[in-house]
Amino acid sequence: MRLGVLDVGSNTVHLLVVDAHPGARPLPAYSHKTELRLAELLDERGAIGADGVDRLVATVREALEVAEDRGVAELLPFATSAVREATNADEVLRRVANGTGVELRVLSGEDEARLTFLAARRWTGWSSGRLLLFDIGGGSLEIAVGVDEEPDAAVSLPLGAGRLTAARLPGDPPSAADVRSLRRYVRSCVADAVRDVTRLGAPDRVVGTSKTFKQLARMAGAARSADGLYVRRELSRDDLRTWGQKLAGMPVRERQELPGVSEGRARQLLAGALVAEAAMDLFGVEVLDVCPWALREGVILRRLDGMRTAEG
Numbered sequence: 001m002r003l004g005v006l007d008v009g010s011n012t013v014h015l016l017v018v019d020a021h022p023g024a025r026p027l028p029a030y031s032h033k034t035e036l037r038l039a040e041l042l043d044e045r046g047a048i049g050a051d052g053v054d055r056l057v058a059t060v061r062e063a064l065e066v067a068e069d070r071g072v073a074e075l076l077p078f079a080t081s082a083v084r085e086a087t088n089a090d091e092v093l094r095r096v097a098n099g100t101g102v103e104l105r106v107l108s109g110e111d112e113a114r115l116t117f118l119a120a121r122r123w124t125g126w127s128s129g130r131l132l133l134f135d136i137g138g139g140s141l142e143i144a145v146g147v148d149e150e151p152d153a154a155v156s157l158p159l160g161a162g163r164l165t166a167a168r169l170p171g172d173p174p175s176a177a178d179v180r181s182l183r184r185y186v187r188s189c190v191a192d193a194v195r196d197v198t199r200l201g202a203p204d205r206v207v208g209t210s211k212t213f214k215q216l217a218r219m220a221g222a223a224r225s226a227d228g229l230y231v232r233r234e235l236s237r238d239d240l241r242t243w244g245q246k247l248a249g250m251p252v253r254e255r256q257e258l259p260g261v262s263e264g265r266a267r268q269l270l271a272g273a274l275v276a277e278a279a280m281d282l283f284g285v286e287v288l289d290v291c292p293w294a295l296r297e298g299v300i301l302r303r304l305d306g307m308r309t310a311e312g
Contacts, residue, residue, distance in 0.1 A: 002029065003303065004072035007102055008056070008079040010039035010138025011211075011264070012163050015063040016296050017070050022304045026297065027149045032066045033061045036262045037080035037136045039162035045090040045221055056092065063310040064100055076299050078105040080112055081139030082161060096288065111158020113142035116300030117151045120207050122301055129204030135281045136212040138162035138274050141190075141279065145197050152200050153195045159186055161212055161265075161272035169201070169271055172251050179248045179286060187278045194282050206285045208235060209294035211265060212272035217290045218260025219243055225260075231291040237280045244273040258301040 007014045013031040020026040032304075036059060041052035046175055048056070060077075067075055084106050085088055097103050108116070114137045124131060135142040139160035144151035168182045208217075213235060218224065220239040221230040247255060247270040255266040265272075280288065 002071050002073050003300055004067040004070070004075045006060070006067070006075055006077040006102070007296050008038075009301075010080060010082040010084060010088055010160055011035060011037055011055070011268075011299070012138075012297065013059045015066055016298055016300075017067065017072055020300060020304055025123035026300050026304070027169060030066075030070050032063060034062070036164060036219060037138070037264075038086075039160060040166040042082070042086060042166075045087055046085070048082070048086045049087050049093055051200065053095050054162075057096055057309070060096055060102055060104075061100045064102060073304075075102070076303055077102050078107050078223050078299060080107055080137060081109065081156075081163075084108070085139065085158075088277075098115065099312055109142065110138075110154045112140070112146040112295055113154035113156055115302060116142055116149060116209055117144040117154065117298070118149050118301055119293040119295070119298035120291045121146075121149050122207060122288075122297075123291050124205060130159045130201055132206045132283065133209065133291075134206070134276070135209045136161055136214070137295075138268070138273050141275055143193055143197060143279070145200055145203060153197050155196065157189050159192060159275050161268035161275065163276070163297070164271040165268045166239070172191075172267075173249055174247070174270070179270070179274075183274050183278070186274050187282065190278045190282050198283065206280075206283075206288040207291040208276065208288045209291045212269070213276065213288075213290050214292075215260050215262070215265060215269060216240060216243065216273055216276060217232075219258050222290065228273055229264070229292050234287050235276075235290060236287045237285060239272060241279065242272070242278045244277050247273055298304055 012033045017030040018026040026182040133144045139159045141159035144154040146152040222233040
């Protein structure tokens, strides 16, 4: 069966097409993405402006056409923090539905954490024991921990790389004072979540998902994406601290030239590094593994599980 998952995120609208059936690993067949950076399009009232909504409707319509051309039998559309937290979210959802026929499911932050955790658990397997997950998106940071496929704790914090960059790092490069202020803010927010997670016990394995962790790891010397999914990629706290200091002094044009850094994400990378370092430091993580599966795969796996239950 060919499934399509349409992810309206804070940075991109991403259509992932997979060939899948219950009990099997989803096989990617096609990927189509458009950068909208919705997290950076919120106005002073916290609303997505008319132009942003128009662009979103057009982008979803285009993705729908691509899904049809690629033979998608079922589309799984959802939206995350940028739409969830917009003060005009109901209007945005109505405009998308009226303009495209697509009814976006708005995931809560906890839903994001739980679905991403499911994907990471399936990827790493039961041998990973108690698993601790960090996921840095454009609008939020998700943290989850557990020994099963459902995490024992799932937390979402407003610490997305796009959101923080737009709100707190205006310069290029940003001033040292702004970087210090953001670092204090991020660490304060993460510290509030530490007790609820660590009381459940020390993790046996720690993973980071999302584009931010992939780019930070590649920048620090991890294998390229072209080297394949099954190459183990790690990111150490020491490397992260070193590169965070370097990024703070780099303008965007220099960040774009670093290994693995995309043009669209270069501006957000410093904020992402500060969030990643705070999470690893405050949770006492020296090294984490970068997991290639994240939220989109979690949505697909949950749907396949539902199909298997129905068949049973």
